[in-house]
Amino acid sequence: NAGVTQTPKFRVLKTGQSMTLLCAQDMNHEYMYWYRQDPGMGLRLIHYSVGEGTTAKGEVPDGYNVSRLKKQNFLLGLESAAPSQTSVYFCASARGESPYNEQFFGPGTRLTVL
Amino acid sequence: AQSVTQLGSHVSVSEGALVLLRCNYSSSVPPYLFWYVQYPNQGLQLLLKYTTGATLVKGINGFEAEFKKSETSFHLTKPSAHMSDAAEYFCAVSPMDSNYQLIWGAGTKLIIKP
DSSP states (O other): OOOEEEESSSEOOTTOOOOOEEESSSSSSSSEEEEETTTSEEEEEEEEETTTOEEOOOOOOOOOOEESSTTEEEEEEEEOOOGGOOOEEEEEESSSSSSOOOEEEEEEEEEOOO | OOOOEEOOOOEEEEETTTEEEEEEEESSSSOEEEEEOTTTOOOEEEEEOOOOOOOSEGGGGOOOEETTTTTEEEEEEEOOOOOGHHHEEEEEHHHHHHHSOOOOOEEEEEEEEE
16 A cells, blocks of 8 residues: 555646646545645645545635545646745545545645745 | 634643643534644544544554544543654545535644653
8 A cells, every 4th residue: 555645756847837736545535635834834735636527625725726536546736836835745545434534645745836 | 614723833841741722613514523633744544533432543553533422622642752743734625415525624733841
């Protein structure tokens, strides 16, 4: 079991460029999440999905889009990157049918926007 | 809205000393409770959780936490700190009326002095 994997691990973009971050999980989890982590601000939820084909906005969705075409994958897109999107991005997944939402995390993607 | 408060963004203890990281939540109904640990340049991993039953919960690496309903607290402790405990610790709650999201604390960075 690889758990939750994220691609790429590091990326440097120029302002205005686009990119897609890929998250994959092999635990057959229903729920998936994208967070960003910035110094002193903890984890902030960007978007999440409660099942294949569904997505919903989290706390800080502006400037990001997501897709969940397959149950095991959750993609995060930046259409026009801005320096304010420099951050570490974490993907997480959870079983969903459990009454409590224990989340499993990927190793993160460190993104720098110049 | 529910919230999670972690007292102290940084906590410094000497090696061998007691570790105490504080977490309080706001909820009229006791939620499910979690502590996660993030080692430098890694993703988050579950340290321990409280769902039902015994209020003193033991986790990995010698950590434990006690759920106190009357104080709405879930403080994390370890009797004797080790250099390898240096990390950031996050408290999170899963509301019992919704398992879509975790409500996160801002995190506490634990510093171990030799």
